[in-house]
Amino acid sequence: MYTQALDSPIPDARPGSPAGQAALERRFEERIERDEKIEPKDWMPETYRQTLIRQISQHAHSEIVGMLPEGNWITRAPSLRRKAVLIAKVQDEGGHGMYLYSAAETLGLARAQMLEQLLDGRAKYSSIFNYPTLTWADVGAVGWLVDGAAIMNQIPICRCSYGPYARAMVRICKEESFHQRQGFEIMLALARGNPEQRAMAQDALDRWWWPSLMMFGPSDASSTHTAQSMRWRIKRFTNDELRQKFVDITVPQAEFLGLKIPDPALRWDEATQHYLTGPIDWSEFEAVLQGHGPCNQERLQARRAAHEEGRWVREAAAAYAAKHGGLGAGPRSASCITNPRAQGSVHE
Amino acid sequence: MSDDWPLFEVFIRARSGLEHKHVGSVHAADARMAIEHARDVYTRRQEGVSIWVVRSSEITASDPEEAEALFEPARDKVYRHPTFYAIPDEVKNL
Numbered sequence: 001m002y003t004q005a006l007d008s009p010i011p012d013a014r015p016g017s018p019a020g021q022a023a024l025e026r027r028f029e030e031r032i033e034r035d036e037k038i039e040p041k042d043w044m045p046e047t048y049r050q051t052l053i054r055q056i057s058q059h060a061h062s063e064i065v066g067m068l069p070e071g072n073w074i075t076r077a078p079s080l081r082r083k084a085v086l087i088a089k090v091q092d093e094g095g096h097g098m099y100l101y102s103a104a105e106t107l108g109l110a111r112a113q114m115l116e117q118l119l120d121g122r123a124k125y126s127s128i129f130n131y132p133t134l135t136w137a138d139v140g141a142v143g144w145l146v147d148g149a150a151i152m153n154q155i156p157i158c159r160c161s162y163g164p165y166a167r168a169m170v171r172i173c174k175e176e177s178f179h180q181r182q183g184f185e186i187m188l189a190l191a192r193g194n195p196e197q198r199a200m201a202q203d204a205l206d207r208w209w210w211p212s213l214m215m216f217g218p219s220d221a222s223s224t225h226t227a228q229s230m231r232w233r234i235k236r237f238t239n240d241e242l243r244q245k246f247v248d249i250t251v252p253q254a255e256f257l258g259l260k261i262p263d264p265a266l267r268w269d270e271a272t273q274h275y276l277t278g279p280i281d282w283s284e285f286e287a288v289l290q291g292h293g294p295c296n297q298e299r300l301q302a303r304r305a306a307h308e309e310g311r312w313v314r315e316a317a318a319a320y321a322a323k324h325g326g327l328g329a330g331p332r333s334a335s336c337i338t339n340p341r342a343q344g345s346v347h348e
Numbered sequence: 349m350s351d352d353w354p355l356f357e358v359f360i361r362a363r364s365g366l367e368h369k370h371v372g373s374v375h376a377a378d379a380r381m382a383i384e385h386a387r388d389v390y391t392r393r394q395e396g397v398s399i400w401v402v403r404s405s406e407i408t409a410s411d412p413e414e415a416e417a418l419f420e421p422a423r424d425k426v427y428r429h430p431t432f433y434a435i436p437d438e439v440k441n442l
Binding site: 039041042043088091092095098099102105110111112168175314317318320321324 | 351352353355372373374375377378381388389390392393409411412413
């Protein structure tokens, strides 16, 4: 993915007349209309750029913070198989964060700046990760519901008008499917277990159901960004449409598990052919978003600690690179590493 | 906040016989670390047998504003494609 490190100027930094600006905007809208992809060096309206920076960086932060609730259970996974799977899943989340930071950087925001915004609390990330994982069943519920909701959100973004974001999302969606299936498998094992295990599974569903529905964001009536994002084909469906799809596929899965969705108002509606839920408590969503969820402080502290504890490693690597000409001068041509001997030669 | 390490573009050969293809980018202190990061970030599922990394700042790209001047001249030269030529159906192996 191209980035701000490329040597040519960003086109819209050039002075242009108002008429020229209008022509550029018209051409941009026409390209979107034709479903063409916009690439990093193409001209784009500043608001389009800012919308994408906000959305992609928040998405990246969510992947990174999302490693924490599940990482919490790696050392206590009930078997070696579960442990290996959980490590692989958490690694994937880290990888997804990296793909997305890469994509966001193509819009002109440096990675160090994004990291700074996350660590000083300015940046937002998905509110779901501010809930605790209290039992092993929560690892199952997170995979099944949280990753399920994420997939529902992410699949349409594979067709997003911005090329680097769409490509990152294709990669992420391919990997995400295993996350959801392993979560459901954990729930299934507990649901078929003894009464205590079934109770644990039910308790996890009780706690994760509503926060999962909130992951789709505010209802369409109060969503400030939806209309413009849909016009620019960054979004393809509204928050409520995606939430409804999620409810419709998840309710039968809960029935299969023999678990009860914690919503007394939930019912099948013959007329619309949808499951209708009771009202969502948006005051809880707002509170968590404002920093008052159960784990907001803990999550940020964990990120800051990781950053501080890794400082000496970063400094040592930079010193080593400087000593060996890796920083500054650098190799003048592409390092075409195809065999171990070639790999050695790059650093002579 | 320290500055970012330099950015490297990552190219991966999926398997022998295929070309290296651009897959994304990583920050790293040097090229060797870039290879290692690329391996962790882009090949967790055997997506490749070989990795190239190149500093992003070393890439010179064409300007999208020049796309017309660069690529338009090829548009009216359809005679470069085999389907341009009308050959009777009875003629075989052509």
